[in-house]
Every structure is written in C-alpha cells, then in structure tokens.
Amino acid sequence: MRAEIIAVGSELLTPLRMDTNSLAITDKLDAIGVEVCIKAVVGDNRADLARMFHHAVNDSDLVILTGGLGPTADDVTREVVAESLGMRLVEDPAILERVRERFTRRGWTMPEINRRQAQVPEGAVALTNRNGTAPGLWIDRPDVMVLLLPGPPRELMPMLEEAIERWLRPRSDAVRLYRRVLKITGRAESHVEEQTQPIYARWAEENPPIVTTILAALGQIELHLNLRSADEARATRRLHDALTSLVEVLGDHVYSTDGRKLEEVVGSLLRERGLRLATAESCTGGLLASRLTDIPGSSDYVDRGVIVYSNQAKVDLLGVPAALIAERGAVSEPVAQAMASGVRERANVEIGVGITGIAGPGGGSDAKPVGTVAIAAAYGERVEVRTFHFMGGREQVKFQATQAALDMVRRLLV
C-alpha cells in the first residue's frame, strides 16, 4: 500500500519549524507494512494544497493530511479536500456540541468561528478528538483513502491510531516492519559501532536482512534493528536473538531494550524494590526531578527534591558545611556527596542524588571549565561519586548531567 503525507501550514515553510508529525506517522505506518513514498509541506494556500492533494490522490492508495483544521480563515484543509473530491461540506451537530462543550468546561463561550470545525465532507467519518476541538476525518473511496488530522501531535496521534486499527490494519499486506530499539548511555557512538558492527554486519546479508542503524542523541546512543517480514513468529525470534547478542557485548551499558526511557527504567527499579528517592540539584535546576516526575505514578517513589542554586541554600536545606564549600568549591565531589547524603537523610528515604556543576555559558575556569559536573548517588551509607565533563550549551549540559545521574542510580539498583 502506497501512502503520501501532506503537512499543511505556512509556519512549516519557515526556517523555524519542521513537519515532525510525519516521522511518527511513518513509524506507525511502517508497523503495518504501509510504505510512505512521498512527503510534502504546503503553506496555508488553497491553490498549492489543491494541486498537491490532487496528484497525491491520483498516485497513492492512502493520503494523510495534517494541519489546517483549525477554526480560522487560513485553515483551508477541509474545504480544499472536499472540493477536490467533489464532496459537499455539511455541519455535524454532534461535533458542534462537542466543540461547544470543550469551551463550556473552561467557563468560556464558544466563538462563532469555531463552528467551522464542525463542517464535515458529506460521507466522511469523523474521529473524536479527545485533546482538542478539531475532529479527524476519514474518507473512504474505492480508489483512495484520505485521512485528515489536526497538527498538534497529542491531538493527532490518538486519532491516527484509531484510524489504523479501524481501517488500515485490516487492509494492510502481510509484510510488516518489525523494529527493536536498544538504548545505551555512557558510551561514545564510535565505541558502540566498533563493538557491534562485526555482529550486525552479518545480519544484513541474511534473507530478509536485519537492517541496523546507530543513532547518536544527546546523552545516549540508540541501535535500531529493522526487519521486514511476513512471518511474525520468525521475525520476533530473529530480532530477539539479535538483541540478545548485542546486549552480550554491550553489557550493562544497555539500559533499555523495550523502548522505555531512562527515567522510566529507574522508576520501575525503585518501585520494584520499594525504595524512595530524593534529589538535590544545583546546575540542573530541577530537571532531574522533573524528568523523574514525568512518569505517571512517580509520587510513589519520588519524595522530594531541592534546588540549591545559592550556597546558602546548600547549607540551609542540605546541611552542606559552609567550610566544605569554601575549601573545595561548590562544584566538587565532596560537596556533591554532602548534597546526596544530606537530602537522603533529611527526607528520610533510601536514595539521595546530588548534582553540582557549571552549566555555562559563564562561571567556568581553567581548573573547572564549563561542563564540569560532580554527581553523587547515595544508597543508605554507600555513596558513589563521579566528575563528568560534558560538551555543548547550557541546556545540553543540564540534560547530560541528569542522564548521568539517572544512570548512576540505575547502576546502584541493578
């Protein structure tokens, strides 16, 4: 099945924005064996959209449009699609009611222009938008299927999944794309490549091949294994064996083989062991606690955190001796240790984490350049401490420091 994705929105034609929705859509379509052949971005312009849509409909089995379903005059997707397919737009009272209700719930009156979002090409099926006002629209024709989705990812994804389950999976071919992702932290890309390339090179020669890609992101490396196959049982077995042999050489640098993020893995370990954790952050400014508490249910194992930007706060909130800060500097292993132990004891929990460093761009010195971060993890009386030297700007240093801290906690627990 051939698919084409058209993203609508003039902002996506500026140097400031990208169409990232198509990546998530492609991922979902890959999984049911639907091949994305063309992607396009069109501005909020009727003529351009009409031209792209017309050719897409003639050439593909499935056309997915994202964006341009808002209530305003420059939201043209609904009209252009209806006109191009010769369908009349009619107001759907159920949708209108739902849109109105979203406003009412917030104590607002629905502006008249939002009526436009209840317009549906006659014969299209509306998909309920649980996270916004614009419904998705599904048009099923003998020659082509068309799916209209709003631009915001959290509105789009649930409706895409619904459309896949209701209409696309039942019609898709037997050949599917199977993918496994292995996540690693604390290693350089070239080291991972050196260790794993001799192993995965062999799989590329097999039939069907397992295609392996190494992706380096901030603070982590991912190995993606892709296999197109009509035989699910065999594909699953081959990918399982492949993952196993990679984990064998990479050891405990691998933190996830099931897609989970590092903060999820750490959260599961804490929950399983019935442990609670408290954080003491300086340069990361709360990012570690924020990442940990992004995970639903984290209140079960995150007790509290303190952000101690000033030295006085380190003394007041953690009992770090002022003399120690004066003698060794706020960014030092003894201070990180005192922070981790201090927060652990005061919160009366099992695990404490302390992070102190120089996120930059200012504040660096020859002895302690920007990117220097001391991290300590305390588990009962045991305290691990390490000094890292991260590259990149302020936000990059912050993120890498939280990644290293999470990994130190993970290693304490496994």
Added chain:
Amino acid sequence: MRAEIIAVGSELLTPLRMDTNSLAITDKLDAIGVEVCIKAVVGDNRADLARMFHHAVNDSDLVILTGGLGPTADDVTREVVAESLGMRLVEDPAILERVRERFTRRGWTMPEINRRQAQVPEGAVALTNRNGTAPGLWIDRPDVMVLLLPGPPRELMPMLEEAIERWLRPRSDAVRLYRRVLKITGRAESHVEEQTQPIYARWAEENPPIVTTILAALGQIELHLNLRSADEARATRRLHDALTSLVEVLGDHVYSTDGRKLEEVVGSLLRERGLRLATAESCTGGLLASRLTDIPGSSDYVDRGVIVYSNQAKVDLLGVPAALIAERGAVSEPVAQAMASGVRERANVEIGVGITGIAGPGGGSDAKPVGTVAIAAAYGERVEVRTFHFMGGREQVKFQATQAALDMVRRLLV
C-alpha cells in the same frame, strides 16, 4: 519569485531522518525575497521524482533539488531532471578530471561508476563542489530555473551561496522577507483571533501586505507577521506600527514581541528590579525551576526551589500546616498560598511561587479532576492565587502549569 524544494533520498522517508537542508535553504532564499511555497521529500524512485519535478517546474520559478547526485544506481536526480526537461546527458571532461583527481589525491583509483557524476544535462552550468565529488548543476530556462545540489550540508551550502550570488540575487526584486513574532499566554486561539483578525485583516489588503499567521502551541499563542518589501525602512516602520496596534488590543496578555521565551522575560524583569525568587513545586516536579534556570545567568535571581511531592515534605520544607492539608486537601488555594509564602520566607527572597495540582493520569476526583492546579505567587506580603483546569496528558499539564505560574510572576512585576 516562487520556489519549491525537493529533497531526494529514501532515508529521508524513514522515521529516523529529516530533510533539514530545506531549513537552511529557506533561510537563504527568504533573505533575497524568494518565497518557498512547497517542500517535498521523495525516495530514490524515478517515477515519484519525475512526477514531483514535473509539477514543480510547471508551477514555480525556481526548483531546488537536493540529494540523489551520488555515483550509485539509486542516485537518479540527474537522469530524471534531464529527461523531464528533454535535455541530453553528456559527459563533461573537466568534471570527470576533477572527480578522478579527488581519488588520486587520496591514493585511490576512481571507480568506474563515479563517471556518472561527470554527466551533465547539455546546457547546464556545473558548480564546483569543494567538499565532495558531485558537482552542483544550474539549469536556466526562460520559464524556470533549476538547481541540483548534493545532499551533505557542507557540500550543498557553498554551492547554494554561489548560485544565489551569481544568478538569484541579481534577479530577485530587492524584495526581502521581514518577520515579527508576538507571543501571548493565558488566552485561547479563537479569542486571540476574534480580537486581532479585524485589525490584521486590513493589513492583508495593503500593498505589500502584512501576512499574519496565528500559531497555537501548548500554553501559548504566537502571532507571526510577515512582510515582503523592497523598502527596509518602511517595512520596519510598518511592522512596528502593526505590533503596536496588536499589543494595544491584546494588552498585557502579550509577553514578548522580540522572540524571547516567557522564562527569559520573567528573568529579565527580576534582574532589572533586583529581585530574587524561590519556587515550591508539587505536581510540576521541578519543571518550573528547570525552565527558569535554562536561562544563562539565572543564578543571579533564582535562589532555590523545593519539590514537595509528599505531604510530609510540604510540612518539613515549607511549614505548610498539616491541619491545612488535612482540611482543604493538598491541591487547594490555601495550600498553594502557604507554599508560596513559605518558600519566600524561608529563602528570604522577594518572590515565592507555589504550585500544587493533579498532573494525572491518576489521582483525580469529581471535585478535583486531573488537570486541576492551584498556583500562588507571593511578592512580599501580597499573594495572588488562582485555580486552573488544564487539558492534556501529564507532561502537558506540567508545562501549562509552569507557563501559568511564570505568567503570574510576570504580571506581579509589570
């Protein structure tokens, strides 16, 4: 001048890669007033590329293709373009010599397949590639200009700049794109539209028009004003007047007209007034402090923060009375107020912020559903408090709550 960009390469149709070249190209074209109307990504597939190229040539003044100029069989851009324009491919001895020489310099023999890179549509001008083997190609026809560039950014950019200086800038009409961005929080997209549309609609009729786009993101609305003009002084003045009249109707809902983020605006206000701030977060788990400390130099005004996930932590670290929590619930305005005042007094700073809410997915009730967040901001003895009802998942609720909290602080300061 209308332009279209086509990126060629099957890897750009996977969930793992994006066509980022088009952003840099758009930026360069914007600067000489050439408007990018459509962007497309096509795999290494002759039929798909031929179709996209054919329509692009018919519709645009300039078509830029990137990628697919390598030596292998799946590099099809040269052939498809030549065939589509009815041009014969001929071998250019000068290019062949240069490609051969690149190999010789490294002590290698040129593989026979690299001969393909010396093929040029008859009449095209070759652009020397200083950083790779594939030359760029410039085709100048009465009705359309076509530029072929290799995919790697460091090969592409110098040749793009050469083409701009040699052929495009002289023909561009001195018209440039000028852009202003106005950022708003605390209002719905449709309300902003209702208030501003009558104003900006007039500008769209003027010559040249100011084109206004409303972009809704999580917790904020952006108004983008774009003006293509040959007269820089006049364009700057018109955009300044336009911004001013939008700010007049939107009032203090506008937090930025110079591209700054909300946390930057709040940071500047604190710095200007010589004030220091401390945060007390429950459901946002440190995200507020993390956003504030993303800004370089924030240690000048962020003193400390506490993340009080457990009730005990609220009592220990902030002195929130346990009886108040028992009586009114942890998520309540009095508790938010006690958190804001508590952290302000204990940190001995001017401003305190308290956030307590239900980020979900669990923990909601009929009286306090998921998304209910009480936020207080204390400035000296004055304490503002509000209860919000945010939509969306856990991370969306967290972000919106920090956005609302930052905005409350901003309003206390202006």
